[in-house]
Amino acid sequence: MPSVQSLTRALDLLDHLADAGGRATLSELAAASGLPAASVHRLLATLVAQGHVRREAGRRYALGPRLVRLGDVAGHVLGEGVGPALRELVTATGESANLAGLDGDTAVYLAQAPSPHPMRMFTEVGRRVPLHATGVGKALLAAMTPEEVDVLVARTGMPARTPATLTDPAALHDELAAARARGWVLDEGEQEVGVRCVAAPVPRAPTPCAVSVSGPAARFSPAEAERAGPTVVAAAARLGEELAGLPDDDADASGGAR
Template sequence: MADAGGVVGLSQLATMAQMPLPTIHRIVRTLVDLGYVRQEANREYSLGPKLIRLGDVTSQMVGRWARPQLEEVVRRLGESANVAQLDGDRVVYIGQVMPSHNSMRMFTEVGRAVLPHATGVGKAIMATMTADEVDALLDRTGMPSRTEHTITDRDAFHAELDATRERGYALDEQEQELGVRCVAVSVPAPGRRLALSVSGPLTRMTDAVVSEALAPLHEAAERIAHQL
């Protein structure tokens, strides 16, 4: 149902699941009774409100599973490491480890939800999406400017995603918050729109630090993908 956009008819669902229609109908009715699916007025079915609680718990668990990997990144780099997921049309930070010396409060705090176009993790995730999926998301959210550095032009943003795919990582060049720079990579787990990032003050996040962060980030992303 999620793959179909959250709303689907029984016949389409039976085809997608490769199961007999009566079996699908019985399963869906059970899920409706439990609150995980709801029946729409047009007799199609949509994802139900009880899934919100499951999604929240799952996000917390992913953040917990990722913590040892984030701790290793912080140990090697000495800068904050984050894990975030695309939840609907926003990127939500679900895990973070900060070095003991870090007293700088940044937007990358656990539970914070931001629009993806202005973040490294958002770009890393969107670079794994098709152009049509990216455009559909931007149609819904727009591209508001967070700082003077935020990319607000659709063509320029697609070019940035192309560059992200080519080099294998995304950058946030003070686009979400002035004085903060991030480097991010996606977690290569099919069906999971997750990304890891290292973030810090612009004065410390030099090009050399960004280059140094790539191997630890990719290694952590691979380990998390394996866990998932």
């Protein structure tokens, strides 16, 4: 389906604003987008008028208040859509299941289904975590090329979060190669001590996503994690189909098959 250029460019500007931390000048947005400053100014004027962007002092632009409502509703709808698949994963593994997406150079948690155990892992939706030190993050990296991983790591570094965190790019590449071969990655307390996590990238998702199960290492043993790996991969495949799916009525409206 052909895209509407002005709409695509406006949405890209919102992404560039988010990548800049929510605020940027017109010249910074022009440089990031590759568009002429005059074109960026016209697009921003429309976004400001709609409340999606607001203008601040010093010729800076910021994400606007209307996006808060959109984000809240989008998060609720996403949670409803992926909830059944995540709950199935909890039933199959007994541990908390998460969906995370790539947000700039970090992973952001989008949805969670909690474990029924009194002692369980809880991750707040909206929390951002580093890619090199988390299961979902390494799953997202595994879906990238080695060259893309090198560029990202050069930008972010690999700071240690726990004594188990991978801090050597060569070791990270070895682990990602093994993950690509088996389909899933393992987080051995690399972000939080005492937590074990199995994660897999979500194929066909419109934006890069990963799904995981995580639990206390005392209960979620290496053997349990090994058994959970294929289950997580299968859940990721189902989630990919759901996230990539197009409702029949949308296909009809665009002139698709009836």
